[in-house]
Amino acid sequence: MLILQLVLSDSLLNVLPSCKIGTIIYKNIVIGDSPKMLKGRLEFFQEKIYTDLQQQSVLDYPGVREWHETFKNAGIDPKRYHPSNEALFRRIEKGKSLPFIHSAADLNNFFSLQYEIPIGIYNYDALSDYIKISMGKEDDSYDGLNGRKNNMKGKICSFDSKGVFGSPIIDSIRTKTDVTTTNAVQIFYLKPSMSETEAKKLLEAASQMFTQLHSGEALIYLVNNYYQEWTIQ
Template identity: 65%
Template sequence: MIISLSEQLTTAVPHFHVGLIVYKNIVIDESPQMLKGRLDFFQEKIKTDLLEQSIVDYPGVLEWKQTFKQAGIDATKNRPSHEALFRRISKGQPIPFIHSAVDLNNFFSLQYEIPIGLYDWDSLRDYIKLSIGTEEDTFQGINGRWNKMKGKFVSKDKQGAFGSPIVDSQRTKTTHHTKNALQIFYLRPSIKKEEALQLLRAASNMFFQIHSGEASIYYLNSSTPDLKI
């Protein structure tokens, strides 16, 4: 499978880059108590921190709002997914436990302050392209709505749009039946490549501890905008 960044995307945001982790032969189940405890503790810490600071004081939230603005995306109408998690916590609404993979993905989003997409690898077809959405790019999201992705960051395969740093699709979501998965880490544009790779290695190690299987790490930016997996 070819995974690529479109020229339109890297022109709009020259420092746009993503990390990718492909997992094979994993076992998804209810989250272990260790993960639930860490996620609960982290949410409590965020609630305490937000008594003395605002959500945009988190560097990763601010930088992604600025990145959306740079690309011409209204970040008040289309919030990056990690910002939505912070805002949910600020309102006293706990993040619900779904299953081990989604719960860990949410933990990573809060920890690293970036949007992260998680997809069932076997539901993806032929290629993956990260681009700026067109009129045709719509999908039914895990938020229960049809999402129009024109002018927004979007990921698509042969069957159409399936994900973004805003919301992901029902078609490619992970479930307890998922055996192979893809994570897309929408890295802060300011982070250096080596730091990004260190982040990806740490995330893949923790994912492996909970789900077993195998993990392969990849990195895409404007200098290396495509790769074959």
């Protein structure tokens, strides 16, 4: 049993009064190599983005620009610490294709490009007791998927009872998904300007595409106030 809990720090709410976090719990899924359909769509999408970026800036994408500015407002230097969605666009701008990892991670990257927002996906069974999103403190750090120890002081972070495990910048090794993962958690850092109706439609569409590819079931949660809590069996 996992208590899904969201707490946002006062300092974050002061600059993000319209903050919206979407969370999807996936149960009994099957992850494997990405099918040709997903690989083809991701490759085509990257080619289109690369072509478009010959005529425009990464920050011309509304979602990328909004999260870039959101980091500034939260006191995070977006030039030093790119939001993960912006990092994907900048990689493509340089002509570097995104590596294929596995179906869940690849689809997560596709969603991040499509919706222009940071999204993290985690192994549900590697989490303990609860999920909390708050601002990182002095001693909050983790070994990241970038191969480095990441200090998360002053950054937007995801926590469980063992400590910080993710962020809209980079995620941890501890909670990464792989082909043995059967239950997962996806965290959507939605655009603050997005309406609740738009946010719910986005989460529903994403969950349907994810379960079409991975089977299983999806539980959707949208949080847009100070505190909400659910018990997940």
